[in-house]
Amino acid sequence: MQAYEGSLRPCLAPPIAPRRRRIILKRIRTDAELVARCRQGDEGAWAELVERFSRYVYAIAVQGFRLSEQDAEDVFQEVFARTYERLDRLRDDAAVRPWLAQLTRNLCVDRLRERARVEPTEDIEAGAVETLAELDLALDIRGALEALGEPCSDLLDRFFSRDESYRTIGEVLHLPAGTIASRISRCLVKMRGQLEGRNDGSAASGVR
C-alpha cells in the first residue's frame, strides 16, 4: 500500500488550455484522518470518504457478488448509511477500509441468500472470494495511481477505469490522439517503478 501520510500531490487545474495549467498541491488525507474529520461532523470529509470508497463498494457488489444494478444500489446505499450511523463504533480509524469491505460482503451475501429462494447462489459466493482479493489489490493500485499525480493519474483513470477512447481523452486533455498510447505506456512504466520502489504502509486507500 502506498503511503500518503503528509504527502502533497500535484493536481492540475481544469484543462481549458494546456499552457494555462497551474500545478496545485493538494494534500491527501489518510483514511484515519478522514474518519476523524467525519466523526467531527465535517460534511466535506464525509463526501471525500464516500468518493474514496465508492468504486470499491460498487465493485464488490457487482463484480464480486454479481448483484443486479438494483440490488447493488440497495447494498451501496445501505453500506454508506450504516457507515455514517456507526462511525463512532469503529475502534481503529485506519481500519475503515476492511470494515467497509466486511460490511459490503455481509450485505451482499444477505441479498444473495434472499435471492437463493429462486436460484442457487453457492457458486457466486465461492467465486467472490478470489474476486474480492483482486479488488483489494486494485484499490491499492488506485492509491498508487493518485500518487503518480497529473497528468498520469487522470490519463490512466480515463483510459482504464472510465474506458474512454484515445480521441475523447485527447479532446479533454488537449493532447494529440496519436500520442495517447505512448503516454499511457510511459505512465504505466512510471507507476510500475513507483510500486517496485515503494515503502509499505497504509494511510490513504485508493483515492478518487
Add this chain to the structure above:
Amino acid sequence: MSENAWNEERLGLLLRMLRPAPRGWVEAAAQLPRLHVVLDDLVERAEADAEFRAAVIADLEAALAREGVEPTPRVVRELQTRLS
C-alpha cells in the same frame, strides 16, 4: 503478490476493475449528513406538534419534498420508521 509480478498488463487489468459507481449513487451517499439533519428536524417537529405529525404521516413523500429531499423509497422508509 511479489514485487516482480508487476507489469503494465497486470496494472491495466487492476485499474479496469475499479470503475466509477453511478454518479447518482455517490451523490446520494454523500448527502447523508444533510439528510440526517432534515430527518431529525422533521421528527422533532412531529413530536412537538400532533397536527404537523399527522400531515407528515399522511404524505411522507410530500413532506420530504418540501424539505428539499428527494423522496426515494429508502428515505421514505427511514422517515416512516423514525415516526413509528
